[in-house]
Amino acid sequence: MTTYKLSSNENPFPPLPGVEEAAAAALARMNRYPDAGSTALYAALAARLGVSTEQLVAGTGSVAVLYHLVQAFCDPGDRVVHAWRSFEAYPIAIGVNAAVGVPVPLTADGRHDLTAMADAAAEPGTKVVVLCTPNNPTGPALTHAEVVGFLARVPRDVLVVVDEAYREFVRLDGAVDGVALLAEHPNVVVLRTFAKAYGLAGLRVGYAAAHRDVAAAVRVCALPFGVSAPAQAAAVAALEHEDELMARVEAIVAERERVVAALTGAGWELPETHGNFVWLPAGRRTSDLVTAADEAGIVLRPFAGDGPLSGVRATIGEPEANDRLVEVAARFAPASTGEPSGP
CATH class of the missing domain: 3.40.640.10 (Type I PLP-dependent aspartate aminotransferase-like (Major domain))
Structure with a gap:
């Protein structure tokens, strides 16, 4: 894998x-x-x-x-x-x-x-x-x-x-x-x-x-x-070569919007993102989400230690990686866990 x-x-x-x-x-x-x-x-x-x-x-x-x-x-x-x-x-x-x-x-x-x-x-x-x-x-x-x-x-x-x-x-x-x-x-x-x-x-x-x-x-x-x-x-x-590079940026932005829509559809409440990443306000589930992602072959960046304000940052990467992210994150969405969501 x-x-x-x-x-x-x-x-x-x-x-x-x-x-x-x-x-x-x-x-x-x-x-x-x-x-x-x-x-x-x-x-x-x-x-x-x-x-x-x-x-x-x-x-x-x-x-x-x-x-x-x-x-x-x-x-x-x-x-x-x-x-x-x-x-x-x-x-x-x-x-x-x-x-x-x-x-x-x-x-x-x-x-x-x-x-x-x-x-x-x-x-x-x-x-x-x-x-x-x-x-x-x-x-x-x-x-x-x-x-x-x-x-x-x-x-x-x-x-x-x-x-x-x-x-x-x-x-x-x-x-x-x-x-x-x-x-x-x-x-x-x-x-x-x-x-x-x-x-x-x-x-x-x-x-x-x-x-x-x-x-x-x-x-x-x-x-x-x-x-x-x-x-x-x-x-x-x-x-x-800026024009060619910015075409790639547009592709990343389009992929970002796809990922945001999928995560929102799965029950996540996300802050509006304008970077090449998304923020998952996982709170106390932060470590569990990162562990599950690691088992699925994707490495995420945890920001733990802030209690309910803790979360996970995920870069917008290759489509296959993003698909895995959505699949794993859906299991930790507030709608699935019963816990509140928010940045």
Whole structure:
């Protein structure tokens, strides 16, 4: 039986030939250090996003850029506000830099509580706020109007990081566009990645777009030669093949909608998802669901320890894997178990 890994939100499609060839050509020069300035990548991103190269910072995944940002702007004891539950790396990035995390609980439907987060951001000692949209692991995305209203309430000396790791999968009317916020909000930092939609998870390349002064400060903290030559070459090639890659994204989104409809039909109440994953609010059944999935040959990501707020994140993978997910999850739906459901 084939085992499918649905625990890491990876793109199930293999690399496009042009992207693979670009990485292989760069690999042939592995005896040389990569371009420390990521010159070709910055030029391609600047053209794609309509920003200057001085506004960009690349790193080994967008999470590495976040680590460097917290290091650059937070002294020990400074506050970093983020939603919870959200991306697991946030508390780690905050802790290793001796800052203090301020987790703000999600709303009942798995969304950021922007009112509570704005109140927390106004507290003395706050240096950074992180918005994850769509939120990993629950799935809801923020609208542009919501974030603009949030920025109006946050002190302008507090950096607001808009983490858009899954933005290509969003199908929400009026969804936030972090880059569009930069012109009027110098305290905005946008995180994006090539790991998800672009299928380069194994090469570890992400980036931030920010005000020039902010980007310069983050670059100082970044590791020299952090993004490998194959990663840089593959990312540039991915931008050149973006139309083909986005066709694959559309296929994943269509499969996501199929899975959501099947799970809902089986009795699950799911938060609205705009990532390449779904959130199953399994509560106390979380461990049992993960065990049953493992026996069926699918690996899921459990988020246990939160009692009724615990759950399981499942990546949208190959159709066969998704079919197995639906089959297993149907046995744990609230309609089958008699337990309440909700994010």
